[in-house]
Amino acid sequence: MNRLSQQTSPYLLQHAHNPVDWYPWGDEALSKAKTENKPILVSIGYSACHWCHVMERECFEKEDIAQVMNAHFVCIKVDREERPDVDAVYMDAVQAMGVRGGWPLNVFLLPDSRPFYGVTYLPPQNWVQLLKSINNAFDKHYDELAGSAEGFVQNMLISDTEKYGLIASSNGYQTAELDSMFEHLQRNFDTEKGGMDRAPKFPMPSIYKFLLRYYDISQNPEALAHLELSLNRIALGGIYDHVGGGWARYSVDDEWFIPHFEKMLYDNAQLLSIYAEAYSLTQNPLYADRLNSTIQWLQTEMRNEQGGFYSALDADSEGVEGKFYIWTKAELKQTLGEDFEWFARLYNVSDHGNWEEGHNHLHLTRPVLQTASALRLDVVDLETKYNAALRKLAEKRAERIRPGLDDKTLTSWNGLLIKGLADAYRALGDENIRALAVSAGVFIRDNMMKQSRLMHSYKSGQATVTGFLEDYAAVIEAYLALYQITFDEQWITLAKNLADYTIQNFYDQQEGFFYFTDISGETLITRKKELFDNVIPASNSIMAHNLYLLGMMLDDDQYSKISDAMLSKMSKVMLADVQWVTNWAALYCIRATPTAEIIIAGPEADEMRKDFDRFFVPNKLVMGTTTRSDLPLLQNRTDINGKTAIYVCYDKTCQLPVTEVESALDQLAGV
Secondary structure, three states: OOHHHHOOOHHHHHOOOOOOOEEEOOHHHHHHHHHHOOOEEEEEEOOOOHHHHHHHHHHHOOHHHHHHHHHHOEEEEEEOOOOHHHHHHHHHHHHHOOOOOOOOEEEEEOOOOOEEEEEOOOOHHHHHHHHHHHHHHHHHOHHHHHHHHHHHHHHHHOOHHHHHOOOOOOOOOOHHHHHHHHHHHHOOEOOOOOOEOOOOEOOOHHHHHHHHHHHHHHOOHHHHHHHHHHHHHHHHOOOEOOOOOOEOOEEOOOOOOOEEOOEEHHHHHHHHHHHHHHHHHHOOHHHHHHHHHHHHHHHHHOEOOOOOEOOEEOOEEOOEEOOOOOEOHHHHHHHHHHHHHHHHHHOOOOOOOOOOOOOEOOOOOOOHHHHHHHOOOOOOOHHHHHHHHHHHHHHHHOOOOOOOEEOOEEHHHHHHHHHHHHHHHHHHOOHHHHHHHHHHHHHHHHHOEEOOEEEEEEEOOEEEEEOEHHHHHHHHHHHHHHHHHHOOHHHHHHHHHHHHHHHHHHEEOOOOEEOOEOOOOOOOOOOOOOOOOOOOOOHHHHHHHHHHHHHHHOOOHHHHHHHHHHHHHOHHHHHHOHHHOHHHHHHHHHHHOOOEEEEEEOOOHHHHHHHHHOOOOOOEEEEEEOOOOOOHHHOOOOOEOOEOEEEEEEOOEEOOOEOOHHHHHHHHHOO
């Protein structure tokens, strides 16, 4: 066993038995490289990564390859989920080298940690040849390597304002600019299969969030049509686990057909939010079903004993990608018995399979009843039989060897999930969902927070790694959501305290954005900012949303001014190519029209909130109390003769209070 055996990260522990003399990232390894004047190999991955497993089997488990690595390099293994700061720095460097990023990410550094070369997966013969070539270059051409490394470092040190031309806009927030953003985004739509016109296909929650808000303002039917097409295909296709619930990370093709089978908490967390809002808007029962099934999977398979949620399920089981999820025709026939024939037609099951080596993967393009009608399947009580068939498959699948579970609990991803659960609760009204959200919020409060500081990772009763901006941004968003579904003021107080800490320890006054790392955290070769939205929105864009909302809820301009300054500087990028900044664009939607302040006061505040929340009103905040509150927006807001009242306000100016949800909705519609 090597030094990784002392770590808690499941990914690092997977490599604890490698003959490679792996070090975890830290002073011991970095000092060794300087003392012995050896180049550093930093190999970055995560536990659910299929190609990380492949490279481990082919390279890192081989004695002869390990001998070359140990002889010439100080070898460091990094879990990108545990140390996103290290991953971001060296991913940026590798992309500056012209290498397409991905994992495993293998980066070669000089002894002072400056990067000079990087690759992703390589087969063993190519890997050994590269190791020997780099060792030769380090011995005989050090000055050239140092020159290259210095160039990459200088590129990373260029300020974001300079690199991307981020200049504050003086145009304010105009709905006409939203039309322009949508038109730019629309050029890259896959109008046949949904999503963006590329493969592989990733669910992109921040794009769908923008479309929901843009549609609310514009009523542009093209925005709604593409949103529904995308969400329907993601809900019906192969990246959704029809048997067990939950979504895989992405589709390797452009059909949403065959997934990369790993299931990540962050994808499912954000998709809960999107499908909840879409259900509130459309009342499509498919969306409600996917919400309920995914939450059931999360509760059953991904929740720890303290109420937090684990990080991921592996793509592989028994060393084979997707083995847990796929079926031969014979397996399906044996399991389903008399239900096999119609089920096989529904899912186009065949002897030769629709995937590798005669296996079938479950996939639809239209809802079950529509597919059955098109196939002229004459099955009495089809929907009941269909659900029973899925239960049979789930019971059979439970006998298989399960994919590996990454059982660390990440603060940032749990924050995203709390927000997703809160949104799902608002849409569905199921009290079990609210209980799960509150329990996860308590878990973070009690286990990941020390005064107003957050830790990043939790495993085996121990919280480790100083929190990053993604942790603060996601947890502030989560706690603001928890307040709005409970009216429990502890959550808004905690959100304020975390926001104050973030401003004090992460905010760059000169550029007007937040660094990714705490000023008191470990110093890397550069201190980066995360500005561009990807599969997970940028931590800066989440913070901009948070500060706008917090400023309104607490009637405190210091927060909203920072948010507006951040958003203004991103306007140029939004108008140039919005697909990379759609969470920023979603905030632009909120700022382009007045935000409704919904104040509910009286003994039935929670029940009335629950009734109100069923409706699709994305540009709102909801606050309430059953008695009295010192929160600014709640002062002088009381019941009416003992009846719970709803106040619909804009910019702290309220319409006459009403005692019926329908009347409040009429007031909103009349604005």
